Amino acid sequence: MTDIATRVYNHTWKIDPIVRSVLDTDFYKLLMAQTIFRRYRDVRVTFGILNRSTSVKLGSMIDIGELKEQLDHIRTLALSRGESTFLRGNMFYGKRQMFSPDFIQWLEEFRFPQYHLEKRGDQYELLFEGPWIETTMWEVPALAVVMELHSRAVTKGLGKFELQVLYARAMTRVWEKIGRLKKLPGLSIADFGTRRRHGFLWQDWCVQAMIEGLGKHFLGTSNCLIAMRREVEAIGTNAHELPMVYSALAQDDRELAAAPYKVLADWQEDYDGNLRIMLPDTYGTKAFLERSPDWVTGWTGARIDSGDPIAGGELVLDWWRRRGADASKKLLIFSDGLDVESIERIHAHFKGKTRIGYGWGTLLTNDFRGFVPDDGLDPFSIVCKVIAVDGKPAVKLSDNPAKASGPREEIARYRRVFDVPEQVSMPVAV
């Protein structure tokens, strides 16, 4: 029996919206937004999309009208009553009322602000200018829209069975990866794949496959909407934008040198336990650790998000030990371009030395490599980064100079202030 009502209802959609909920974003955005809301809501921050993979000519693949429709649709979204209830009533990281009533009230009233979109050659310039608390909300949905429009562009010409087999292959690949992960003793892994996912429905499938395949070894997903619908934990802590904005706000070199630790000081006022995970690589992990105040040693763990993961993890473990902390009780979270091979390698190396967790992103939710001609669905490296803060440029150094951002002279200044020597560049796939 055909459900006529559903078909007619579907016909009334002018577009097939990619992002359909304010909660279709990463959980750490909400955690960071609350910290921003309390302290910096009026700082003006510009975010911009940067496609590092210039060979992927998004400007000619994606129709500007369709991109506008999707972004405009996001601007119509508002937190629903049920979503608000979920945020108010749910337990996050073992804690009830993680979000204060005034922040949730703000989120209920929040609407996505204006965007600036322009075609520049064969790429798009997509910028978000305004109060930090508003522009920060664009990062994840904007990336997800561009990624899914790219997927749709590539898959557009495929026949019904080619499509079915495309997803059959992708499902088989994810399931085989899960099969390999099952063999890792004491695994703790989460989905971090919202921003560069193949598509929303596909991320949702991957999460459900992880639930069935890994059971309690699957910690949850960074995607709040999927966490709510699939009744798993929402996972995440904080990102580079915090030290980048704090640093850009510094009035002089002394304040700049202190900025990354001010981020941690503010954060630990708001959150504790497994949310006190530092992200030490914004301006070079080694110098960040050496120059840190003693109280930073008390944090629960660190997220290793650039450079060689084993070298980076060892650096932090060694630092804990030298500072007299029990490294075996700490937590290292790996999240940089992970796939099963690297997870296995990291696991073999660190197992038993400390607690470890994995934030598996793009190669969980967007591994269609080799499935269409000309590698058309291979993942590519696209980010949405802080560009300017109250008119001043924002800078990131990273442990991999291929991931650095900011004007050249400012990068030089940050290198000097943060005592970062020459770094070795590594290829960035995703």
Add this chain to the structure above:
Amino acid sequence: MTDIATRVYNHTWKIDPIVRSVLDTDFYKLLMAQTIFRRYRDVRVTFGILNRSTSVKLGSMIDIGELKEQLDHIRTLALSRGESTFLRGNMFYGKRQMFSPDFIQWLEEFRFPQYHLEKRGDQYELLFEGPWIETTMWEVPALAVVMELHSRAVTKGLGKFELQVLYARAMTRVWEKIGRLKKLPGLSIADFGTRRRHGFLWQDWCVQAMIEGLGKHFLGTSNCLIAMRREVEAIGTNAHELPMVYSALAQDDRELAAAPYKVLADWQEDYDGNLRIMLPDTYGTKAFLERSPDWVTGWTGARIDSGDPIAGGELVLDWWRRRGADASKKLLIFSDGLDVESIERIHAHFKGKTRIGYGWGTLLTNDFRGFVPDDGLDPFSIVCKVIAVDGKPAVKLSDNPAKASGPREEIARYRRVFDVPEQVSMPVAV
């Protein structure tokens, strides 16, 4: 929106029927039935299911109650008005009104007759006794029911995602096979996979994949129901049961020796063109050809259904040439346990020498090899064969003695009458 009516409707089914139409059978059954209807409708023929793969313990895997329910459901089926219209109005093999009005009227009134089911150790004995025109109709649906109940038994414990990935893998495999077949110049291939299919929906999927993937190189399917629904040709000619019954009816050795040619004489009264495809291996291809009357040379082609396909094809080609026929205009149809590798090998050998076609069966519609533990879904060799005719035993020799059937002393007599020397046994996978 959930379609409540559909859900409630589905709940009212006590079972999920496997065979839901009289037309869910092979086309050659209807062609043979018409010939039987015209000449031998009252001959009493017993068919029986034989599982050659005794390691597959169907008796303990399949619940006898469920098997009965499925067979009983088949006994409730009747040709629908639309199905009758399809048979009356459709063009088969370029011919309108292939089936005479009196035969279709008989088919409209046909109901499946009683069956005899008993558990014998860890296997089932399933027999069909009665008028040939009725018992012949059981062969394909009975096998399809046993096969699908076997698939259901094996997949019963699988989780939702394990199941989804199982079919994802199977789809990928079929699609990759189709991709390889696409490369064969001048390919003509049909689905012959009804009887030993994984399940009805899966066969239907495979046919649709062949339509999309191979276009005009996919000739059609042996399954009448799927041919009707997917609007492709219904394909097939005749099977071993004709010479087996004709031979069993022979009063003496002279009549026995003539029986296989009497089959052809009757058949060519009823059908012509691409339906005049002989099946020479019932009592040994070599002797059958040598002893055949001259008019047999005029037939369109031959189906190679046992033994080494290249040797068998060459035997027939050589015979045509020696009898002065233009072998390049003849048609060889290969149908014995084909898979992509054997199709490629046969194609490379015979391409350019004659017209060739493939009837791809079990390894199209039931290739789940290696997808579940303990090879539980590997295809196995199960057949439904003529056992007795008016109380006398039926015999088949085949070009592969592993496929022979009948009592030992009768096999010896047939060998003598048909002049069949010692044969080489080949493994039978499907």
